Amino acid sequence: MPQHPDAHTLLIRQIESVSRLDEEDRRILRTMPARIRLIRENRDIFHEGQPSSACCVILSGVACRYKIVGGGRRQIVSFHFAGDMPDFHSLLLERCDHGLSVLTQAEVAFIPHEAIRAILARRPSLGAAFHRQALVEGSIFREWIANIGRRIAPERVAHLICECFERMQAMGLVDQSTFALPVTQGELGDAMGLSNVHVNRTMQVLRKAELVRSKGKIHSIPDWPKLRELADFDAAYLHLLPRPTAQFVQ
Amino acid sequence: MPQHPDAHTLLIRQIESVSRLDEEDRRILRTMPARIRLIRENRDIFHEGQPSSACCVILSGVACRYKIVGGGRRQIVSFHFAGDMPDFHSLLLERCDHGLSVLTQAEVAFIPHEAIRAILARRPSLGAAFHRQALVEGSIFREWIANIGRRIAPERVAHLICECFERMQAMGLVDQSTFALPVTQGELGDAMGLSNVHVNRTMQVLRKAELVRSKGKIHSIPDWPKLRELADFDAAYLHLLPRPTAQFVQ
């Protein structure tokens, strides 16, 4: 299964989708030790309240952060793909206010806090890069708030699809207009504040309008401008850097 | 009107509600130049897309960040009170993806980016404090996502009230169980993804249940445990430090 670049390459690629690094930054990032673990579908990487002594990097598969609100309802607050470090915050915040779990089988690398602290102390430019990551993450959260608060279901689902597409594209996880989003409709619903049933009906609408074509969990977007328009999607909030020299050939 | 501590004191108080600073940190923060402006009700401090060369600190009044989604619907993504610096991100992110406006007349201090960059370069501990701020902000955003996505109106409104209460209390803006939230019901609705009408009806429910008592925009909470329970509110996500030695006497 490990048919993908190593942990450091993925992490660096992800950071560089948003921040500029120089050769020395990359070199130092590569000095961090990483322990790899394979995690089975639907397992938690950590759960709410749990302290931790390492940050993780998703190498393959999809993870999500979620909160459980009164009555056991679940809200997914973010999705994470290869290269993402969903729990940098554990380095600076003691109590974790949410869970992190894996929606598909996934490989995950763990980097000890001390290793990260060490490189941050040594290289302020990396501190700034991680700080920028946190700010971009905040920006994405704001967009989700607007999406859930003020958009009706079709726009909302379309918007999420656009976001996943753009983020995965930045990581080289998209082939043409086709990408894998191995997430059930129920999970999509938990992310968008909708029921699984309504996500299903909404997806049908999008498919009938030829805005999305799906077989199983592989989706393709035949008409990006039209989807984008329906979704009211503007990628600016992702703060992606213009693609470097454009070769993500692994 | 300026019946409040100065910009630096407020900013320091706010940072210290979440991060530990030492004497030297505080001293250095006080060296930053701040230009004060009085901003009239409902004016923008900046709007989406606008670049900026200073960060602002709210000294009095209430500000909010908002996004406009297709069709002109507005979503407020955060409220800001005295001491808050709602646009630290402008230091590290070029394009701003949202607007910042003032809901009441407000005094706002502007601190030039260079001044902030200078102190961050000089004092890594302050960099970490601002980084922590960003992470806490992210945590609050996540809670808003869960609140809007998965809670029904009464819980949702109650939760927002709890959050404002706690945050304002941490800044010494609460008297007993009474605090001023000078925000219209329409604005509350824009923050919670509800209509003004429905906020109105929901507030009536809360009042009838004796969970909130309001005269105008002054609210008090007669039974905190009960409100907290209805709201499913757990302040952990605010990551507030245990109140220092407890004297916020200005």
Place this chain on the structure above:
DNA sequence: CGACAATTTGATCTGTCTCAACTATGGTGG
């Protein structure tokens, strides 16, 4: 006192949820 904004009330409409059944689909063991 007048004017304007905010709150409140009523009536109606609609998006989305819930519940429940049914149908694909993919993985597993015989």
Place this chain on the structure above:
DNA sequence: CCACCATAGTTGAGACAGATCAAATTGTCG
């Protein structure tokens, strides 16, 4: 290779939370 099972997707019917529209009432402030 197929039968079986569990999981996810799909469909239908009914209920309800919350939106919308419009009017009336209550501040609030010059």
